[in-house]
Amino acid sequence: MFRTKATAAALVATLGLGAFAAAPAQADQRDFARFVVGAAAIAAIAAAVNAENNRKRERQSAYITPPQDRDDWQSRAEWRHRAWLREQRQRAEWRAERRREQERREAWRRAHRYHDPDYYRHARDDD
Incomplete structure (x- = not known):
């Protein structure tokens, strides 16, 4: 209900x-x-x-159908442009999400770098 x-x-x-x-x-x-x-x-x-x-x-995020009138090329072109804008917006959101994820990972690595065994690699003799 x-x-x-x-x-x-x-x-x-x-x-x-x-x-x-x-x-x-x-x-x-x-x-x-x-x-x-x-x-x-x-x-x-x-x-x-x-x-x-x-x-x-x-x-x-569902598929939005284009106008069905074959002769109405203006509305079809406008629909195509809007579809392209939707795709660009989704790509931008995905990129922003990836960037936030990457920045979070890098911040974690910066905060924990002294515990990383590779951080002291330059001072080790076994390499």
Whole structure:
């Protein structure tokens, strides 16, 4: 029913808040309290769904089909350009990830170089 645990948690939290807020209300204030609680619940659910949609859009890597009209060469060219941009962005992300990994390894080696047996190779006589 719910797409994520966050959406379900937001719904449960807002309904619980609604029950807590509507319980002590007077008879004439009850409708207003229900309206406020309902609006808060809808806003919280919409925020959770929106966050999930944004997360999905960030990690979308599926193939996006080109326009099907053979004669519409402008939209096909634009699609090809956008596909090329997507590929470049993915390559850049991959390169940045590799660079971070390499920098992390080099930092570890710099921090641990005195424990490396090869670090003192210049001072050894057995080479």
